[in-house]
Amino acid sequence: MSDLILLKPYTFQTEKYNNRIAMAPMTRSRAGNEGNLATEQMAIYYADRADAGLLISEGTVVSKKAVGFINVPGIYSQEQTESWKQVTKAVHDKGGKIFVQLWHTGRLSHPDLHNGELPHAPSAIDPHAQAYVESGFIDTVTPKEMTIGEIKATVLDFKNSAKNAVDAGFDGIEIHAANGYLFQQFFTGTSNVRTDEYGGSIENKARILFETLDALKDVISYSRVGVRLNPSLHNAQGTTLDKDTIATHEYIVKRLNDYGLAYLHLTEPFTDVSEVPYAVTEVAKHFRPMYNGLLMINKGFTRETGNKVIEDGDADMVAYGVPFISNPDLVKRFELNAPLNEADRSTFYTFTDKGYNDYPKLGE
Numbered sequence: 001m002s003d004l005i006l007l008k009p010y011t012f013q014t015e016k017y018n019n020r021i022a023m024a025p026m027t028r029s030r031a032g033n034e035g036n037l038a039t040e041q042m043a044i045y046y047a048d049r050a051d052a053g054l055l056i057s058e059g060t061v062v063s064k065k066a067v068g069f070i071n072v073p074g075i076y077s078q079e080q081t082e083s084w085k086q087v088t089k090a091v092h093d094k095g096g097k098i099f100v101q102l103w104h105t106g107r108l109s110h111p112d113l114h115n116g117e118l119p120h121a122p123s124a125i126d127p128h129a130q131a132y133v134e135s136g137f138i139d140t141v142t143p144k145e146m147t148i149g150e151i152k153a154t155v156l157d158f159k160n161s162a163k164n165a166v167d168a169g170f171d172g173i174e175i176h177a178a179n180g181y182l183f184q185q186f187f188t189g190t191s192n193v194r195t196d197e198y199g200g201s202i203e204n205k206a207r208i209l210f211e212t213l214d215a216l217k218d219v220i221s222y223s224r225v226g227v228r229l230n231p232s233l234h235n236a237q238g239t240t241l242d243k244d245t246i247a248t249h250e251y252i253v254k255r256l257n258d259y260g261l262a263y264l265h266l267t268e269p270f271t272d273v274s275e276v277p278y279a280v281t282e283v284a285k286h287f288r289p290m291y292n293g294l295l296m297i298n299k300g301f302t303r304e305t306g307n308k309v310i311e312d313g314d315a316d317m318v319a320y321g322v323p324f325i326s327n328p329d330l331v332k333r334f335e336l337n338a339p340l341n342e343a344d345r346s347t348f349y350t351f352t353d354k355g356y357n358d359y360p361k362l363g364e
């Protein structure tokens with residue numbers, strides 16, 4: 001047995017984690033059924049990975065309008081809520097914990113996914129990115145600027161989905177405020193040129209996130225809510241950094257201290273930002289001093305670097321993405337310092353068990 005701190009049990013407030021490893025949220029597009037329900041195939045996938053300290057589900061949409069990928073599951077309908085019970089039960093039966101990631105893609109979507117209607121966004125600005133539809137990845141379009149009523153309705157969609165998550169047996173929820181999706185579109189000057197209370201100042205650009213958090217108080221304890229941010233996202237996911245981006249994220253992170261959340265989930269930059277003005281190159285190091293609670297960090301970590309970031313005091317947990325796709329027994333492999341299976345990118349978003357439930361565990 002390894003003595004890595006990464007692998008040791010960890011308690012934060014009253015919550016006990018079997019280790020400091022999380023599975024990062026990852027869209028796998030296996031909910032290609034009418035109603036976009038969770039399935040038995042998905043229950044097997046998550047239960048197979050249940051020895052992570054925490055599983056975070058794939059992005060799960062809070063409404064029909066939130067969709068930006070085909071075949072992703074939702075958690076806004078009663079039927080969807082029921083369908084997730086087999087997943088949470090399968091994970092709990094294996095002694096695991098699972099949060100559901102609540103997702104609205106905003107302008108990173110396409111009319112093909114909305115009966116020909118435009119996707120919703122803070123402002124009518126095309127991200128010049130791609131959305132994943134029936135025919136594969138296609139170019140995005142100029143979205144529709146949301147009315148105040150549509151913003152308020154979206155906040156309620158998050159609240160409704162959080163309530164459904166509790167009913168479905170999830171241990172908590174993660175608000176997806178990262179990776180260029182709806183919330184980050186509000187945070188960023190290149191996607192938000194609104195002149196009302198949701199645009200302009202830093203406080204205004206961050207408003208939708210805090211209104212969402214405030215709306216949750218009636219349906220879930222904040223100790224079961226995480227928030228995901230990707231502050232240095234640049235030239236990816238239709239997002240470019242501007243002079244206020246980091247300051248906006250600093251404001252958000254500091255204000256999140258008031259909520260007593262389960263965790264703050266940050267990602268290191270997705271692209272090389274060493275030459276980019278206004279970027280932060282070391283996200284965990286930069287934000288750690290501003291946040292008092294559990295800080296989870298992600299992106300590109302190995303067994304050794306994940307252990308080091310915790311030892312250095314820059315994070316409390318590490319989320320692994322791609323390594324968990326191809327290694328259902330990742331925790332065990334880390335314990336034994338065993339080699340890892342390579343992931344097959346061609347099956348990340350396909351529909352069958354190939355590249356999903358067929359990666360071998362050690363000894364298989």
Ligand SMILES: Cc1cc2nc3c(=O)[nH]c(=O)nc-3n(C[C@H](O)[C@H](O)[C@H](O)COP(=O)(O)O)c2cc1C
Pocket residue numbers: 024025026027028058059101176178179228267298299300301319320321322323348349
């Ligand atoms: C197939 C795939 C799907 C992903 N889907 C999501 C998602 O639904 N929500 C999210 O926040 N991030 C998503 N991500 C990003 C991952 O959570 C993670 O940030 C990324 O894989 C980097 O971590 P890694 O280097 O450990 O793989 C996805 C990544 C991959 C590879």
